[in-house]
Amino acid sequence: MMGMAYRDKDIFASLCQKMLPVLEEKKQRLGRKLRFMEVCGTHTVSFSKTGVREVLADYVDLVSGPGCPVCVTDQSDMDQMIAFAKRSDTIVATFGDMMKVPGSYSNLYKEKADGAEVRIVYSPSQAVEIARQNPQKQVVFLGVGFETTVPSIALSIRKAEREKVRNYFVYSAHKLTPPALQPLIQDPTHQLDGFLLPGHVSVIIGRKGWNLLESLNEPAVIGGFEPIDLLTSIYLLTLEMNKERRSVVNNYSRMVRENGNEKAQELLKEIFEVDSVKWRGFGILPNSGLRMNAAYQSYDALTNLPVDRPVTKGIKGCRCGEIVKGKETPFGCPLFAKACTPENPIGPCMVSSEGTCSTYYQFERGKEKITY
Amino acid sequence: MMGMAYRDKDIFASLCQKMLPVLEEKKQRLGRKLRFMEVCGTHTVSFSKTGVREVLADYVDLVSGPGCPVCVTDQSDMDQMIAFAKRSDTIVATFGDMMKVPGSYSNLYKEKADGAEVRIVYSPSQAVEIARQNPQKQVVFLGVGFETTVPSIALSIRKAEREKVRNYFVYSAHKLTPPALQPLIQDPTHQLDGFLLPGHVSVIIGRKGWNLLESLNEPAVIGGFEPIDLLTSIYLLTLEMNKERRSVVNNYSRMVRENGNEKAQELLKEIFEVDSVKWRGFGILPNSGLRMNAAYQSYDALTNLPVDRPVTKGIKGCRCGEIVKGKETPFGCPLFAKACTPENPIGPCMVSSEGTCSTYYQFERGKEKITY
Amino acid sequence: MKILLSHGDGGSLTNQLVKDVFRTAFQDEFLEEEGDASILPNMSGRVAVSTDTFVIDPLEFPGGDIGKLAIAGTVNDLAVSGAIPQYLTAGFILEEGLSIERLKKIVQSMAHTARDAGVRIVAGDTKVVERGKGDGIYINTTGIGYYPIERRLGFDQIQPGDCILINGGIAEHAVAVLSERAGIGFSEVLQSDCRPLNKMIYALLKRFHSVRFMRDPTRGGIATTLKEIALQTKMDMMIQEEFLPVRPRVRGALELLGMEPYYMANEGKVLIIAASEEADEIVSFLRQFPDQEIAGRIGTVQTGSGNVWLKTPFGGTRNLGMLSGTPLPRIC
Amino acid sequence: MKILLSHGDGGSLTNQLVKDVFRTAFQDEFLEEEGDASILPNMSGRVAVSTDTFVIDPLEFPGGDIGKLAIAGTVNDLAVSGAIPQYLTAGFILEEGLSIERLKKIVQSMAHTARDAGVRIVAGDTKVVERGKGDGIYINTTGIGYYPIERRLGFDQIQPGDCILINGGIAEHAVAVLSERAGIGFSEVLQSDCRPLNKMIYALLKRFHSVRFMRDPTRGGIATTLKEIALQTKMDMMIQEEFLPVRPRVRGALELLGMEPYYMANEGKVLIIAASEEADEIVSFLRQFPDQEIAGRIGTVQTGSGNVWLKTPFGGTRNLGMLSGTPLPRIC
Amino acid sequence: MCLSVPAKIIEIGSSGWQAKVDYLGSHIDVGISLLDRVEVGQYVLVHVGEAIQVVDEELAKESIEIWKGWLDEA
Amino acid sequence: MCLSVPAKIIEIGSSGWQAKVDYLGSHIDVGISLLDRVEVGQYVLVHVGEAIQVVDEELAKESIEIWKGWLDEA
Ligand code: SF4
Ligand code: SF4
Ligand SMILES: [Mg+2]
Numbered sequence A, B: 001m002m003g004m005a006y007r008d009k010d011i012f013a014s015l016c017q018k019m020l021p022v023l024e025e026k027k028q029r030l031g032r033k034l035r036f037m038e039v040c041g042t043h044t045v046s047f048s049k050t051g052v053r054e055v056l057a058d059y060v061d062l063v064s065g066p067g068c069p070v071c072v073t074d075q076s077d078m079d080q081m082i083a084f085a086k087r088s089d090t091i092v093a094t095f096g097d098m099m100k101v102p103g104s105y106s107n108l109y110k111e112k113a114d115g116a117e118v119r120i121v122y123s124p125s126q127a128v129e130i131a132r133q134n135p136q137k138q139v140v141f142l143g144v145g146f147e148t149t150v151p152s153i154a155l156s157i158r159k160a161e162r163e164k165v166r167n168y169f170v171y172s173a174h175k176l177t178p179p180a181l182q183p184l185i186q187d188p189t190h191q192l193d194g195f196l197l198p199g200h201v202s203v204i205i206g207r208k209g210w211n212l213l214e215s216l217n218e219p220a221v222i223g224g225f226e227p228i229d230l231l232t233s234i235y236l237l238t239l240e241m242n243k244e245r246r247s248v249v250n251n252y253s254r255m256v257r258e259n260g261n262e263k264a265q266e267l268l269k270e271i272f273e274v275d276s277v278k279w280r281g282f283g284i285l286p287n288s289g290l291r292m293n294a295a296y297q298s299y300d301a302l303t304n305l306p307v308d309r310p311v312t313k314g315i316k317g318c319r320c321g322e323i324v325k326g327k328e329t330p331f332g333c334p335l336f337a338k339a340c341t342p343e344n345p346i347g348p349c350m351v352s353s354e355g356t357c358s359t360y361y362q363f364e365r366g367k368e369k370i371t372y
Numbered sequence C, D: 001m002k003i004l005l006s007h008g009d010g011g012s013l014t015n016q017l018v019k020d021v022f023r024t025a026f027q028d029e030f031l032e033e034e035g036d037a038s039i040l041p042n043m044s045g046r047v048a049v050s051t052d053t054f055v056i057d058p059l060e061f062p063g064g065d066i067g068k069l070a071i072a073g074t075v076n077d078l079a080v081s082g083a084i085p086q087y088l089t090a091g092f093i094l095e096e097g098l099s100i101e102r103l104k105k106i107v108q109s110m111a112h113t114a115r116d117a118g119v120r121i122v123a124g125d126t127k128v129v130e131r132g133k134g135d136g137i138y139i140n141t142t143g144i145g146y147y148p149i150e151r152r153l154g155f156d157q158i159q160p161g162d163c164i165l166i167n168g169g170i171a172e173h174a175v176a177v178l179s180e181r182a183g184i185g186f187s188e189v190l191q192s193d194c195r196p197l198n199k200m201i202y203a204l205l206k207r208f209h210s211v212r213f214m215r216d217p218t219r220g221g222i223a224t225t226l227k228e229i230a231l232q233t234k235m236d237m238m239i240q241e242e243f244l245p246v247r248p249r250v251r252g253a254l255e256l257l258g259m260e261p262y263y264m265a266n267e268g269k270v271l272i273i274a275a276s277e278e279a280d281e282i283v284s285f286l287r288q289f290p291d292q293e294i295a296g297r298i299g300t301v302q303t304g305s306g307n308v309w310l311k312t313p314f315g316g317t318r319n320l321g322m323l324s325g326t327p328l329p330r331i332c
Numbered sequence E, F: 001m002c003l004s005v006p007a008k009i010i011e012i013g014s015s016g017w018q019a020k021v022d023y024l025g026s027h028i029d030v031g032i033s034l035l036d037r038v039e040v041g042q043y044v045l046v047h048v049g050e051a052i053q054v055v056d057e058e059l060a061k062e063s064i065e066i067w068k069g070w071l072d073e074a
């Protein structure tokens, strides 16, 4: 089966034997552990789930970045989404990931228990079906996601257009990845030795989508998600550090092309326009989001379905803002695993299964004590 | 408590002692039992429920008339009502009596099980409340009933008007009682010695509402529903037979005035207009029904809510048509208590608790065999 | 706080709910074990089992709530069979959005009623269904008891000449519930008769040895229950309308709605068939208990062919069948 | 024919439904009695009781339906406690509009499964709720059994060094159900593992004397069950990810949806804790049964502090908690 | 044809459209718009939630008395 | 960030917008409008029900072989 070789335990073990000494050597030379950011939340989870984080722990500190779409969604966007759900004539369709994310006053689960119609979909096209089956209702798809996900949401709008479904709307809180890395690279207080770039975003934007990083001469490797992908990418990042002139290394060439998926890129241009939008933790980042463009206004939930959005309140004590920038780890949050747990999450980082706090809660707690 | 004296067992027994010999004497003179029609279904039930029918049985054959509003409703009206229930945007509100009445293909219970919204109300004004609480739906009240009931339905329209409830409609299958008696009196094959007139219809139309019967010189007594009301009314009818010139006797004077309830009569004139309508068993009777008049067209379900009414099919083998005219008793129907039971009613006379077949099923079956 | 779907997913919220709401209220060592099954001590004698599911709108009504009903209903089913109810299991279906405060109140009412009846709740289960797929709370209770005496009650014990008795006014539960339903609104409170009868029945059976059969006339009312007895015994039940205890207010409410008390549900009544010699004494016995002051003898059993005859005070008779179709308010 | 509200009013339609659908399918002399309670023979030994309510969408799924599930679920709860299941009660909540054909099919599936498992359905109840207040059918089953052996299973029997075993592939029920739900649509059929395990477990207990504890990892999956064991024993459960049997197709479906097998429901699985000396033999024994060819030893019990550790093949470990929130399809 | 009961007015609503009535101890609200004027203590005939007539109490008593008198006559 | 799996196309829908794919034996329908052209037997990367790229099988095999070769080097 495709890609299963990258899960091979024996090859993994052999690669470790040869690669870990190289990391150790680099660590010795630097006098400290290496410090890489895995931008993507799926990478964060994969490192923990496979145990590769533990394998590398003596040599590398892995820092999580702004790669969980749920976590970087601004609180005001969450409040807006919950406000849609409160409309009595409206069905909200969403990926399961959003259900528990706390808004300033509520979350979608609570709204549902209070009578809001909230439907969880696996694919955005299902939301169009829901709209078709409920002509007397407005259906709002809660659009969160990065470059990987937005094309599928764009296709749902195309499908609604083609099938003349007039009661389908998208609330676009979509984000672009590269603009969020620039401030991290340029932040002088932020000691990062390089970036493990998100493999599936890269599938869409291509290796050349990371020109910015190349121009900043930053060590950067595009990697996949299997154990061998993870290990080799970290190894390649280490090699890259030693170079004078760095290019973005494509260590996921089975999926990622130089130019990415141009058909998807064009679709995005057709339906969305780039805008400067607010991220949790970052504030407004220039050209970092996608809004519906003029030609598709009739599918825009924001302009078509007025709601009373409440005044957004920050979440007290939560450090998600620092965590999505990789400036804090969950262990640094005093609420982590105490007041804040998956059952009673305080910030979105504890809600999303890719959120850094959630990942650390599930995988990284209390390991000091174990011996098998 | 008001009226309880008319339930007094001892007075009833004393009256029997004095009245039954008078009936016996009349029977002897005629060489046959007396034969009176109780027009009203509530009278039919009261005679059975109290046992007064049994008390009189040796002297009087009581014949049931067209006084069950459910039973005289034409099959095509039933189909129309069911068609309203099938509309997906429509809630049908009805008195409980209508739920099981068979249309040509279905009944309201079955429609409800299939997803139709059907609400049972005790009072028509509740239906207006339902309309107010469901602004996105059309609410149709199924208007069945005689002069007693229609004023309350008229008030519901007034309430909707006053409270600006625009999604409330009435389907008017209302009937007037006196026009149905004329053909029965004039039917030469129909041997009836007199009429026990419906007490509560008379409350609205007054004693003078029965001028027609007086002009036809027919023995007629307006009676109440308690055992003593029933007994004395039959006695008075017998006395009336002996008279040369008859007037309509008011034996329910505690409730019935000479002119009836004029306020209610005016209300009916304001909202409805008299029309010639179809009755089950009778066909079209001149000036026997009430349609919404022009000024209230906006509350008329028929003109405002188009439906596909199916082709009406008669009910095979059912004799309800003869039964509502008093030309047949349930025992004369071969289906009675065999194929046709309250669990599987074939005709409306078996459905309505006032229907003659239902009354005979509940109260009059198998009595031959009992000894206490 | 409201019930969320996650309260039913078997994970940590479910565990928390069970601990906070159910264990706290029921407090039973058998429940504490957290096993898949509860282990009960050896049982002596034949074992009685009965199950019932309770679905009622409104959840709370004058004189009770669904919790009290769920205990009393199953306890009474065991008791009328002659058994001593000992243990109950409780299975809940909660609707997403239900207020947890309300749930607690109902669970506490269950616990209270169970204690009153002297039965223990030994196993439970909770499921949560989506909003619009339930009606607040549905409760199943299953009861286990044993038969303390060797005397058997049953249809086959009934003899012609036996008396038919009832322990109080009929139709009270149905009217209390109707009066709470939207739109009808009797503003004068009518109390449901809902209550566990096991202690009263135990005393009755101990004292009177001619009791042949008992049944609680719940859904379908006394008419349906009497008809079942008639059909099973192929005898006739001869009932005197005058002797049927109905409180005036209950009769009034039913006349307003065009309904008959014979078909209305009871939740604290038992129809008793006993030898006529003991009938008067049984009536006196029954009348000592609270709210049973109008208990009475309502008729007799006669050879026949499975009919229930109701004799009116004015000389008529009526053949009562089973309930056919839910009673509804009528205009005629 | 469809279920009408009148099928639940306790009158003649209810009686007819009970006769036509339930008695016909279950055919049990105890049910025939038409009493308020069923009278069972004396029971020897300690008595086991368990109750569960089954609410599942869709009602039918590859490998079973709600009827099979309702029998297997309660039978298994009794069996894993070490009891021999003997009797079941069944309480139905039917939604107005349900097709009676469909009900019959499900009831027949219950009857069939009960016969397979060798248990008798001795009491029942049916309620009908309005359309939009149910979801086709909800079923409560309550099971009664007895303990044939004096050996006690329980948390307190578990010892450090014991082995943790499972009788086959996990997450199969959850995936079969997911695949039937609207919108996900795996077109290749994945079969639920739903089945009664009592006969297999009886044989297991008879042959192996070091079985300390069993539990069926239903809602919440093996992770939640293991965590419950860990918390109750205050020991650590050390699980090897590699040894956890998951069929490839199940793994594939779950990876597509972003879900983990550890938290997914099973309906024909049992987690067994036994002395390590017998572990290999138990595995061989388990593998003889149909669909259990991938049964295996998945970990060991160790002194600790109530944690469940999952060791990955690549050298990491993970602290498994209880299920927290219903698993949902995810994008990330 | 038309189930109706005679109930006693125990309270008149402030709108003038409704009254609370008592029938054998059960209380419900009924409409009174079909009547010209009603007073607390009067009996009204109630049908489908509306009062359709005021009971003539004098006549109610009189009629039964007349029958009783007639009985004594013989 | 974006869960995706490489699944094999086993059938292409008649509309040309959909294909059935197999992943470890599980089959689902996915959209293929984001790809220029796909054929049965090819692997595609699936994310939220859409195929977002064709897997380069040559490179997939090559890459792992390169690492294996590198292991042998030492
Ligand atoms: S542990 Fe909770 S409160 Fe702390 S940063 Fe994470 S989500 Fe926020
Ligand atoms: S018994 Fe049935 S079929 Fe015969 S007339 Fe009456 S309703 Fe019609
Ligand atoms: Mg909404």
Ligand SMILES: [Mg+2]
Pocket: B084, B085, B086, B087, B088, B089, B090, B091, B092, B115, B116, B117
């Ligand atoms: Mg409708």
Ligand SMILES: [Mg+2]
Pocket: C050, C051, C052, C077, D036, D037, D124, D125
């Ligand atoms: Mg029972």
Ligand SMILES: [Mg+2]
Pocket: C052, C073, C074, C077, C218
């Ligand atoms: Mg019961």
Ligand SMILES: [Mg+2]
Pocket: C076, C077, C215, C216, C217, C218, D036
């Ligand atoms: Mg009972």
Ligand SMILES: [Mg+2]
Pocket: C124, C125, C126, D051, D052, D053
């Ligand atoms: Mg359970």
Ligand SMILES: [Mg+2]
Pocket: C036, C037, C124, C125, D050, D051, D052, D077
């Ligand atoms: Mg259980």
Ligand SMILES: [Mg+2]
Pocket: D052, D073, D074, D077, D218
């Ligand atoms: Mg279970």
Ligand SMILES: [Mg+2]
Pocket: C036, D076, D077, D215, D216, D217, D218
């Ligand atoms: Mg279990």
Ligand SMILES: [Mg+2]
Pocket: C051, C052, C053, D124, D125, D126
């Ligand atoms: Mg029952």
